[in-house]
Amino acid sequence: xxxxxxxxxxxxxxxxxxxxxxxxxxxxxxxxxxxxxxxxxxxxxxxxxxxxxxxxxxxxxxxxxxxxxxxxxxxxxx
Numbered sequence: 001x002x003x004x005x006x007x008x009x010x011x012x013x014x015x016x017x018x019x020x021x022x023x024x025x026x027x028x029x030x031x032x033x034x035x036x037x038x039x040x041x042x043x044x045x046x047x048x049x050x051x052x053x054x055x056x057x058x059x060x061x062x063x064x065x066x067x068x069x070x071x072x073x074x075x076x077x078x
Contacts, residue, residue, distance in 0.1 A: 001035070023047055 005015035035045040
């Protein structure tokens with residue numbers, strides 16, 4: 001993540017980008033931002049451990065049917 005000063009007089013012109021953080025942080029997750037900024041201006045970010053693998057997300061459809069198949073509900077008698 002970088003920040004850049006912007007000259008607001010005409011013509012509008014961005015300055016040289018400045019790197020804000022040196023560590024490795026998680027990239028976006030499901031199209032959402034990977035950070036948040038608190039009311040005091042501090043950042044909250046998820047740091048990536050050295051040598052860690054990318055997280056995996058499994059989406060299970062019809063999970064209730066699969067659960068019933070694996071753990072059948074006994075028939076109630078009477």
